[in-house]
Amino acid sequence: xxxxxxxxxxxxxSPAIGGVLVRGEKGTAKSTMxxxxxxxxxxxxxxxxxxxxxxPGAPYPACPDGPHGDAAVRADARLVELPVxxxxxxxxxxxxxxxxLGAGTVSYTPGLLAAAHRGALYVDEVNLLPDHLVDALLDAxxxxxxxxxxxxxxxxHAARFLLVGTMNPEEGELRPQLxxxxxxxxxxxxxxxxxxxxxxxxxxxxxxxxxxAFARSWSGADQVLADRIATARAHLAxxxxxxxxxxxxxxxxxxxxxxxxxxxxxxxxxxxxLAAWEGRAEVTAADVEVAARLALPHRRRRDxxxxxxxxxxxxxxxxxxxxxxxxxxDDPDGNGSDDDPDGRGPEDGPDDGGPDGGPGGAPEPDQDxxxxxxxxxxxxxxxxxxxxxxxxxxxxxxxxxxxxRAGQDRHGTGQPFRARLLAVPGTGQGAAGRRSPAYTRSGRxxxxxxxxxxxxxxxxxxxxxxxxxxxxxxxxxQDLRAPVKKGREANLVLFVxxxxxxxxARRRLGAVTDAVLSLLMDAYQxxxxxxxxxxxxTEAQLVLPPTSSVEVAAARLRDLGTGGRTxxxxxxxxxEDTLRIExxxxxSRRPLLVxxxxxxxxxxxxPAATAARLAAAGVASVVVDCESGHxxxxxxxxxxxxxxxxxxxxxxxxxxxxxxVAGRAA
Numbered sequence: 001x002x003x004x005x006x007x008x009x010x011x012x013x014s015p016a017i018g019g020v021l022v023r024g025e026k027g028t029a030k031s032t033m034x035x036x037x038x039x040x041x042x043x044x045x046x047x048x049x050x051x052x053x054x055x056p057g058a059p060y061p062a063c064p065d066g067p068h069g070d071a072a073v074r075a076d077a078r079l080v081e082l083p084v085x086x087x088x089x090x091x092x093x094x095x096x097x098x099x100x101l102g103a104g105t106v107s108y109t110p111g112l113l114a115a116a117h118r119g120a121l122y123v124d125e126v127n128l129l130p131d132h133l134v135d136a137l138l139d140a141x142x143x144x145x146x147x148x149x150x151x152x153x154x155x156x157h158a159a160r161f162l163l164v165g166t167m168n169p170e171e172g173e174l175r176p177q178l179x180x181x182x183x184x185x186x187x188x189x190x191x192x193x194x195x196x197x198x199x200x201x202x203x204x205x206x207x208x209x210x211x212x213a214f215a216r217s218w219s220g221a222d223q224v225l226a227d228r229i230a231t232a233r234a235h236l237a238x239x240x241x242x243x244x245x246x247x248x249x250x251x252x253x254x255x256x257x258x259x260x261x262x263x264x265x266x267x268x269x270x271x272x273x274l275a276a277w278e279g280r281a282e283v284t285a286a287d288v289e290v291a292a293r294l295a296l297p298h299r300r301r302r303d304x305x306x307x308x309x310x311x312x313x314x315x316x317x318x319x320x321x322x323x324x325x326x327x328x329x330d331d332p333d334g335n336g337s338d339d340d341p342d343g344r345g346p347e348d349g350p351d352d353g354g355p356d357g358g359p360g361g362a363p364e365p366d367q368d369x370x371x372x373x374x375x376x377x378x379x380x381x382x383x384x385x386x387x388x389x390x391x392x393x394x395x396x397x398x399x400x401x402x403x404x405r406a407g408q409d410r411h412g413t414g415q416p417f418r419a420r421l422l423a424v425p426g427t428g429q430g431a432a433g434r435r436s437p438a439y440t441r442s443g444r445x446x447x448x449x450x451x452x453x454x455x456x457x458x459x460x461x462x463x464x465x466x467x468x469x470x471x472x473x474x475x476x477x478q479d480l481r482a483p484v485k486k487g488r489e490a491n492l493v494l495f496v497x498x499x500x501x502x503x504x505a506r507r508r509l510g511a512v513t514d515a516v517l518s519l520l521m522d523a524y525q526x527x528x529x530x531x532x533x534x535x536x537x538t539e540a541q542l543v544l545p546p547t548s549s550v551e552v553a554a555a556r557l558r559d560l561g562t563g564g565r566t567x568x569x570x571x572x573x574x575x576e577d578t579l580r581i582e583x584x585x586x587x588s589r590r591p592l593l594v595x596x597x598x599x600x601x602x603x604x605x606x607p608a609a610t611a612a613r614l615a616a617a618g619v620a621s622v623v624v625d626c627e628s629g630h631x632x633x634x635x636x637x638x639x640x641x642x643x644x645x646x647x648x649x650x651x652x653x654x655x656x657x658x659x660x661v662a663g664r665a666a
Contacts, residue, residue, distance in 0.1 A: 014273035018183025019163030038079035060158035078119035126165030255318035433490025443487025451482035490527035535571030537564035565603035599635025611642035621645030
């Protein structure tokens with residue numbers, strides 16, 4: 001894994017790069033690679049007695065352990081691991097609120113960010129870490145300091161560290177804002193060459209047989225790498241970044257249309273670190289290319305269904321030498337002469353077509369000097385099939401919906417749309433997310449309660465009121481009240497779709513597929529799980545197990561079979577089993593069931609008993625009625641009544657409104 005090795009070493013040379021996000025399949029030694037880096041980091045001089053590893057001569061001004069003395073000790077750089085189940089207090093540190101309120105003294109216990117200062121912080125399965133912890137972690141990494149705020153008591157300390165996160169994309173994605181905060185990203189996979197796999201197994205067995213002897217056999221190579229890191233760190237400030245290469249960096253980032261300027265800074269810092277690692281005094285074009293390959297792939301994702309990566313042709317074109325500025329004497333046509341300072345020839349002026357030179361006042365393509373140049377992923381030539389702005393967009397693959405009118409099926413476009421907020425009724429207590437109301441660890445304060453043994457927050461008004469009721473002017477432990485906060489939780493949205501051979505099956509599948517794709521687009525931001533069941537013939541199939549991994553979900557949704565009879569009860573029973581299993585795995589995650597059917601049952605028993613059990617279990621449901629034709633039996637409406645859910649005819653459901661239908665359950 002040379003890319004991962006290089007990315008870790010460059011961050012060891014220059015932690016300002018912003019860390020490494022390691023994406024890869026399970027069992028590829030991601031954690032082993034990261035932990036091995038700790039042995040290579042140079043030792044540090046730290047002030048004696050400082051829990052925050054302040055450097056002699058340059059302590060952090062607001063260090064909670066200050067003022068410091070002059071005594072210094074030598075210490076190893078630490079590799080601190082942040083577990084997925086860590087709390088905010090464990091990450092940021094905690095303040096003894098009882099002492100702060102009772103005695104007026106601040107007693108602070110440092111967290112993992114303090115322990116990682118001037119070392120490395122490793123987060124395994126960073127994509128499974130709660131959002132509020134990831135936000136706090138990346139804020140500290142970007143600012144170089146951590147802030148601790150607890151009910152009017154605040155402090156800060158230095159927190160500069162090498163940040164490394166590992167993740168398996170099959171278990172869910174990070175939000176794009178969080179992806180951008182990691183400096184570099186590397187995709188890893190197990191070697192497919194047999195000889196390389198044999199060598200890995202051989203070394204692993206040798207280590208297990210004699211760990212100490214194995215470590216001694218590689219100590220010499222470790223020391224060489226450690227010395228090289230220390231040398232490169234000392235050389236880092238002497239490396240020059242020429243204007244030509246800085247322009248090349250901006251050219252590459254602009255060609256890939258990355259958001260913001262963080263990518264430019266990361267590529268520049270990585271190129272400088274690479275030059276220092278190789279002992280050169282100046283950044284070269286080759287350094288910029290290597291840096292771009294490490295810093296840009298995860299910033300190219302425009303939506304969750306885009307695979308990270310770089311288009312090779314675009315990269316090579318953008319890496320070409322930047323053009324030199326034109327000078328008047330270099331212009332053979334004379335367009336840049338003093339007589340024509342704007343560089344416009346006679347043919348560039350306005351004609352009778354309009355003030356801008358084009359027919360009817362529209363600028364000609366070669367006259368629009370302010371237009372954005374075409375790029376490989378943002379072409380500017382007009383599309384003959386493009387719908388004019390403000391008009392409804394017709395799907396390219398029109399289909400007959402059974403009424404004899406082709407082109408009316410707007411549900412099967414295969415394109416996700418902007419999803420509206422979907423919420424489950426009531427107030428839950430599930431995992432923190434961004435969808436339905438719930439009592440959570442963060443959010444607005446809505447009440448007070450007796451505190452847990454570990455007090456992390458105080459409801460001051462309720463605490464003072466409790467003391468007043470005792471007739472006391474001093475606070476005691478029995479007076480303390482913790483706040484009750486209301487925020488948002490993540491949910492499970494389960495679609496049950498009729499895939500039988502009725503005339504509208506394809507239309508229903510298209511509608512639900514578009515809706516599920518749209519839900520998945522924001523699921524990794526809102527931390528939802530989404531699943532889908534289809535039923536046809538004599539059985540129901542879980543085609544999309546509940547997941548928050550948009551890449552896996554999109555792959556499962558590509559080919560959905562249709563045809564056969566309609567076992568509606570089998571679909572509901574499969575949904576009941578799926579929800580039961582998910583409830584055992586995550587009892588606090590509330591589900592929303594969306595059933596898309598005409599209500600007919602042509603195979604198996606009627607769904608009345610299963611629907612009654614789902615309703616009794618408190619599952620929020622929506623039934624989208626797909627029945628068509630002049631004679632309507634109203635079976636879907638009866639199913640909605642049995643589920644104690646809402647009944648919505650398909651005629652009222654569009655690609656955009658299916659999410660609204662689901663949201664009506666709130």
